[in-house]
Amino acid sequence: MIKKGLVARIEVIREEKLRKALYERHAKRRLIVDGIYQSYKAQRTALECRLLPYTIELCLVPEIKERIEAGLEVEATPEAFSDVEERISDLILAVKEMVKQEAQVTFAQSRPGANGPVDLNLATSVLQCMTCKGVMFGWSEIEEHHCMARSTGLSYSVYQQDLPTFDQNTMYHIPAETLIHQVIELAGLDPATATIADMDAADMSYFCPHCLTRYVPSGLTYYYSWRSIVSFYLFDRSCC
Secondary structure, three states, X not given: OHHHHHHHHHHHHHHHHHHHHHHHHHHHHHHHHHHHHHHHHOOOOHHHHHOOOOHHHHOOOHHHXXXXXXXXXXXXXXHHHOOHHHHHHHHHHHHHHHHHHHHHHXXXXXXXOOOOOOOOOEOOOEEEEOOOOOEEEHXXXXXXXXXXXXXXXXXXXXXXXXXXXXXXXXXXXXOOOOXXXXXXXXXXXXXXXXXXXXXXXXXXEEEOHHHHHHHOOOOOOOEEEHHHHHXXXXXXXXXX
């Protein structure tokens, strides 16, 4: 009985060492990709770099992810990623496509029975990042959103297990019959067809009586742009 317990303990220790070695090998491979990517970004302006995805997001592109997560029998060498430098532009586009698919999945989950993909330029196409709580209005902001939480995936730590993925539910969409539809209708537009550009052009200001009683001294009024009142709703759904 003692011998069987000892064998089981040895097996657990062996598996733990293997797991740590594998995570360390994965980290080394991500660092190789990061070195190539940093050289690419060094040739771009600060503004261009601000709009680029994080290294960890490039590492989530299936063809790169497969190489990073190869077994211990595969060495972590720059040669294994020799084509990355030439294909970074394609990989960046692949990241954007994965983000778009994630957004479409989020909308599909919140709109049962919807036919086809959602137009991400509609004013109702508003998402909130479940990690950083940032609010994104339409595709241009969804495309440019690079959550800081995803940057933590690139780590020297061999214990970095829970790397972010694009197949997790990382975005929240405002349910259909909520404040955003009221806001669009108050602008004299149809929630089914109004775009982000239409709402921006309308340039409406919205007054919230609930905020007056909760946050603002008696006799004062507080007005929101359409973006700010929707964003505030996401942070405090007891309001409005």
